[in-house]
């Protein structure tokens with residue numbers, strides 16, 4: 395299965411040019427009261443893309459969803475075969491289509 399992502403620099407490119415960087419986890423936890431374990435988990439799940447069974451860990455949608463629908467995912471992607479930029483996009487996991495920034499059917 396293949397699909398396309400929209401790089402903010404290069405435009406629409408094949409998924410094979412990109413590297414998945416993990417699901418968007420919201421802002422970095424820098425509050426003083428954060429426990430070492432909480433920070434560790436944030437770093438681990440953030441820094442190890444595709445670490446497996448992360449769903450249902452309680453980290454999802456802890457804050458207000460920033461304009462995202464409930465059935466979409468915000469993700470980080472890296473355009474390693476292109477301009478080398480990290481960017482976020484919102485995809486529908488059912489269709490793999492981007493739901494933001496795109497102009498509909500591409």
Ligand SMILES: [Zn+2]
Pocket residue numbers: 401402403404405473476477478479
């Ligand atoms: Zn690019």
